[in-house]
Amino acid sequence: MPFTSAVITFPGSNCDRDMAVAVEEVCGGTVHRVWHGDASLPEGLDFIAVPGGFSYGDYLRSGAMAARSPIMQAVVEAAGRGVPVLGVCNGFQILTEAGLLPGALMRNAGIRFVCREVPLKVENSQSLFTQRYFKDQVITIPVAHHDGNYFADAETLDRLEGEGRVAFRYAEPVNGSQRDIAGVLNEAGNVLGMMPHPERMIEAAQGGSDGRKLFEGVLAGLNVSA
Amino acid sequence: MSQITAEIVAAHGLSEEEYARVLGALGREPNLVELGIFSVMWSEHCSYKSSRIHLKKLPTTAPWVICGPGENAGVIDIGDGQAAIFKMESHNHPSYIEPYQGAATGVGGILRDVFTMGARPVANMNALRFGRPDHPKMKHLVQGVVAGIGGYGNCVGVPTVGGETNFHKAYDGNILVNAMTVGVADTDKIFYSAATGLGNPIVYVGSKTGRDGIHGATMASADFDEKSEEKRPTVQVGDPFTEKLLIEACLELMATDAIVAIQDMGAAGLTSSSVEMASKGGAGIRLNMNMVPCREEGMTPYEMMLSESQERMLMVLKPGKEPMAEAIFRKWELDFAVIGEVTDTGHMVLEWNGEVVCDIPLDPLADDAPLYDRPHVPTPKPAPLGALPESADIGADLVKLIGSPDLANRRWIFEQYDSQVGADTLQKSGGDAAVVRVHGTDKALAISTDCTPRYCFADPYEGGKQAVAETFRNICAVGATPLAITNCLNFANPQRPEIMGQIVGCLEGMGDACRALDYPIVSGNVSLYNESKATGGGSAILPTPAIGGVGLMLDHEKMATIAYKAEGETVWLLGPQGTHLGQSLYLREVLGREEGEAPAVDLALERRNGEQVREWIADGKVTAVHDISDGGLLVALTEMALAGKIGVTLDAPLTTAQAFGEDQSRYVVTTPAGVELEGAVKLGTTGGQAVAGVSLAVLREANEAFFRDWMEG
Numbered sequence: 001m002p003f004t005s006a007v008i009t010f011p012g013s014n015c016d017r018d019m020a021v022a023v024e025e026v027c028g029g030t031v032h033r034v035w036h037g038d039a040s041l042p043e044g045l046d047f048i049a050v051p052g053g054f055s056y057g058d059y060l061r062s063g064a065m066a067a068r069s070p071i072m073q074a075v076v077e078a079a080g081r082g083v084p085v086l087g088v089c090n091g092f093q094i095l096t097e098a099g100l101l102p103g104a105l106m107r108n109a110g111i112r113f114v115c116r117e118v119p120l121k122v123e124n125s126q127s128l129f130t131q132r133y134f135k136d137q138v139i140t141i142p143v144a145h146h147d148g149n150y151f152a153d154a155e156t157l158d159r160l161e162g163e164g165r166v167a168f169r170y171a172e173p174v175n176g177s178q179r180d181i182a183g184v185l186n187e188a189g190n191v192l193g194m195m196p197h198p199e200r201m202i203e204a205a206q207g208g209s210d211g212r213k214l215f216e217g218v219l220a221g222l223n224v225s226a
Numbered sequence: 227m228s229q230i231t232a233e234i235v236a237a238h239g240l241s242e243e244e245y246a247r248v249l250g251a252l253g254r255e256p257n258l259v260e261l262g263i264f265s266v267m268w269s270e271h272c273s274y275k276s277s278r279i280h281l282k283k284l285p286t287t288a289p290w291v292i293c294g295p296g297e298n299a300g301v302i303d304i305g306d307g308q309a310a311i312f313k314m315e316s317h318n319h320p321s322y323i324e325p326y327q328g329a330a331t332g333v334g335g336i337l338r339d340v341f342t343m344g345a346r347p348v349a350n351m352n353a354l355r356f357g358r359p360d361h362p363k364m365k366h367l368v369q370g371v372v373a374g375i376g377g378y379g380n381c382v383g384v385p386t387v388g389g390e391t392n393f394h395k396a397y398d399g400n401i402l403v404n405a406m407t408v409g410v411a412d413t414d415k416i417f418y419s420a421a422t423g424l425g426n427p428i429v430y431v432g433s434k435t436g437r438d439g440i441h442g443a444t445m446a447s448a449d450f451d452e453k454s455e456e457k458r459p460t461v462q463v464g465d466p467f468t469e470k471l472l473i474e475a476c477l478e479l480m481a482t483d484a485i486v487a488i489q490d491m492g493a494a495g496l497t498s499s500s501v502e503m504a505s506k507g508g509a510g511i512r513l514n515m516n517m518v519p520c521r522e523e524g525m526t527p528y529e530m531m532l533s534e535s536q537e538r539m540l541m542v543l544k545p546g547k548e549p550m551a552e553a554i555f556r557k558w559e560l561d562f563a564v565i566g567e568v569t570d571t572g573h574m575v576l577e578w579n580g581e582v583v584c585d586i587p588l589d590p591l592a593d594d595a596p597l598y599d600r601p602h603v604p605t606p607k608p609a610p611l612g613a614l615p616e617s618a619d620i621g622a623d624l625v626k627l628i629g630s631p632d633l634a635n636r637r638w639i640f641e642q643y644d645s646q647v648g649a650d651t652l653q654k655s656g657g658d659a660a661v662v663r664v665h666g667t668d669k670a671l672a673i674s675t676d677c678t679p680r681y682c683f684a685d686p687y688e689g690g691k692q693a694v695a696e697t698f699r700n701i702c703a704v705g706a707t708p709l710a711i712t713n714c715l716n717f718a719n720p721q722r723p724e725i726m727g728q729i730v731g732c733l734e735g736m737g738d739a740c741r742a743l744d745y746p747i748v749s750g751n752v753s754l755y756n757e758s759k760a761t762g763g764g765s766a767i768l769p770t771p772a773i774g775g776v777g778l779m780l781d782h783e784k785m786a787t788i789a790y791k792a793e794g795e796t797v798w799l800l801g802p803q804g805t806h807l808g809q810s811l812y813l814r815e816v817l818g819r820e821e822g823e824a825p826a827v828d829l830a831l832e833r834r835n836g837e838q839v840r841e842w843i844a845d846g847k848v849t850a851v852h853d854i855s856d857g858g859l860l861v862a863l864t865e866m867a868l869a870g871k872i873g874v875t876l877d878a879p880l881t882t883a884q885a886f887g888e889d890q891s892r893y894v895v896t897t898p899a900g901v902e903l904e905g906a907v908k909l910g911t912t913g914g915q916a917v918a919g920v921s922l923a924v925l926r927e928a929n930e931a932f933f934r935d936w937m938e939g
Contacts, residue, residue, distance in 0.1 A: 012381070012471070014381075056467070058467075112373070113641075113642045115646065206652075
């Protein structure tokens with residue numbers, strides 16, 4: 001079976017094309033572009049990506065409106081069935097607002113928008129998404145966000161760390177995130193939310209290809225052909 | 227009948243003589259709506275009445291130019307059936323009054339100029355001038371402008387890839403915010419603004435019309451005074467989310483064959499868009515003002531015509547295409563309204579509640595527009611600088627320069643911009659030109675914005691040449707072929723002969739540079755009356771003809787960058803050794819003097835050295851390339867060292883003029899050891915962790931301290 005994936009587009013998504021290009025480049029197969037107003041996802045999906053941007057302008061809390069759009073019901077159901085779901089940047093915010101991941105993304109501690117390449121430490125190299133990295137490997141992936149300050153209560157943070165659900169940590173201060181958390185997994189390990197943009201680091205011309213291995217991991221974990 | 231009094235005329239910014247022209251054009255007294263339309267169409271901002279006769283002398287053609295000045299943006303051929311579409315525009319006065327929204331809507335406006343023509347915007351750039359950093363308002367203005375540019379560009383998802391920022395007391399009361407957008411389109415899908423086809427529907431799309439920004443164009447055409455801040459209600463408010471939807475909806479509709487003509491509603495909103503579309507098409511236009519989507523009740527036709535509400539477009543569709551077009555705009559949750567039709571009357575007729583509230587013949591509105599050959603006096607040449615003592619400590623002077631506001635690391639600024647959305651950004655701020663890959667190809671566009679206002683002030687002609695030449699140099703330095711420029715001509719009050727002299731001088735210099743470099747001007751914008759009495763003293767800005775250059779690289783893998791790549795490489799100078807310290811940053815920042823002549827640009831040498839450096843890059847001979855500009859050779863060597871985290875050892879110590887002279891048309895390049903570069907002078911070898919005896923750590927700290935201490939201290 002060829003790899004079949006979906007990239008969701010909300011009004012105001014702006015990394016949807018970049019995500020689709022990256023998924024197609026690394027995983028091949030068919031990438032469905034899915035509109036926010038659709039009530040259902042295509043059949044037989046191996047992977048769903050919720051991309052970055054400013055869904056609905058993010059004039060309410062970032063991701064809050066998108067989390068309540070029709071397609072997100074379908075994404076939540078698919079995640080429940082075990083379909084891998086990746087949320088990047090605004091996608092991470094949407095996944096927390098939709099209840100697929102714990103915690104919240106607040107305004108950066110420095111108040112300003114921040115766009116730069118940051119070193120990330122791989123905390124868990126056993127997950128579907130991170131299996132192609134080594135534990136404690138430091139990779140470089142760009143961030144570009146205003147609301148990336150990860151917050152959860154201490155109990156939740158302890159549990160995330162105890163269960164190996166912190167996928168990535170910032171290796172230097174970026175946005176004030178609790179315990180430098182840059183990416184978290186759900187309990188089942190099939191949903192990853194992260195603020196950094198792996199889809200922007202697929203080939204050398206972009207300044208590096210450290211993001212590629214994340215998509216390679218998804219592909220490798222699914223036993224499908226590219 | 228309305229009574230148009232002298233006060234009402236004056237309040238609309240029209241002179242008595244201009245009002246007499248209105249009476250002549252109409253053959254009767256205008257009503258208020260008509261007066262408002264004349265006032266904005268004949269404002270400096272829309273009519274270019276002071277600059278037009280001089281702009282006509284600029285070169286605008288080349289075999290690769292598809293569309294020069296006169297449309298929403300310039301269009302050049304970049305091969306394979308693709309075109310680059312670009313323009314730069316000012317938003318100076320609004321940004322001083324309300325920096326966040328002023329800058330944000332400046333970005334929004336220039337984006338619309340580009341996607342109106344069918345291009346997907348792929349890069350934003352800017353050219354910013356602020357006053358003294360210790361001016362009480364300046365920190366607030368810098369913070370607001372940078373946040374506004376980022377807030378808009380980041381949300382629409384167009385990367386802000388570069389720009390320039392200068393500080394000088396001449397901008398204390400009148401900052402400059404110039405924004406540039408570059409887009410890419412297919413050459414067979416370029417859209418123009420001429421309204422044609424009798425009876426074709428005129429369609430309004432985008433946001434609703436509100437009462438914001440009424441008379442913005444008139445404000446942009448007058449001096450600033452103590453009461454400028456009372457004009458805050460004339461600053462528009464931007465909504466980048468709506469703009470993003472508008473981009474997607476327009477591009478979706480443009481993929482069909484429904485559009486006859488399209489124009490964004492920028493300065494002077496519905497007035498200028500409808501008048502320009504009808505005038506260009508040689509047609510007439512009839513609008514039913516009751517159909518205009520309004521944000522609030524009770525708006526009058528006068529307000530609707532003069533509103534500068536953002537994120538709106540006007541289109542002429544082919545008949546019968548309305549339902550299909552409407553479905554696209556409804557899908558993107560945008561307003562869509564048929565508000566009129568193309569006529570053959572040659573008149574703009576506005577109806578409201580069944581009455582004709584405006585009936586203006588379009589030809590006189592355009593043909594009788596004021597055109598001034600304003601008196602101008604040439605700027606006297608400053609006295610030559612004369613001999614300077616040798617620097618007592620070149621290393622210490624270097625530290626001071628690299629930490630000065632004009633050379634300090636701009637990371638604080640550009641990290642607030644999403645520079646990578648689109649995943650095609652190959653080089654961003656910090657190098658010579660920004661480089662953005664043409665999506666899905668091996669090609670890339672190189673973009674640079676430049677101007678050295680202190681040169682333009684000392685010598686408008688040489689300064690005009692230099693601004694063009696520096697973009698040319700920066701584009702060559704990454705390995706791209708410079709193709710064309712846009713510009714944003716910022717000057718003070720043209721009714722003063724010495725200011726008009728600056729305008730004429732700069733334009734002559736620009737024109738000569740463009741001709742010598744085969745580098746035509748395809749679009750641009752003029753911003754006059756940039757002076758302020760608000761801050762007392764030094765009221766006129768420095769003449770600032772900001773240039774935005776665009777070049778093409780066929781194989782982006784050959785792109786050059788400024789960073790030293792390895793230790794033990796040979797460092798070369800292409801071009802003469804430095805001699806010229808007049809108007810240099812060294813003179814200003816280290817010796818506290820703003821004196822002397824501007825450096826002259828030898829355009830033949832500029833072209834030759836540009837071609838030489840491109841050839842070396844294409845042949846893979848050089849490993850790093852950097853142009854020499856502000857601060858001279860030693861600053862260029864230091865920037866390369868900081869970028870590469872590798873120092874440099876020079877074969878011989880530099881004199882002060884060799885170190886900091888700002889002679890033009892020069893580059894530093896590196897090669898692996900043993901490679902010979904004919905025509906270049908060997909300067910030294912990369913290696914170690916110091917430049918001119920100063921450690922990279924000290925230089926880096928000096929370079930990063932200014933913004934960090936200013937903004938976070």
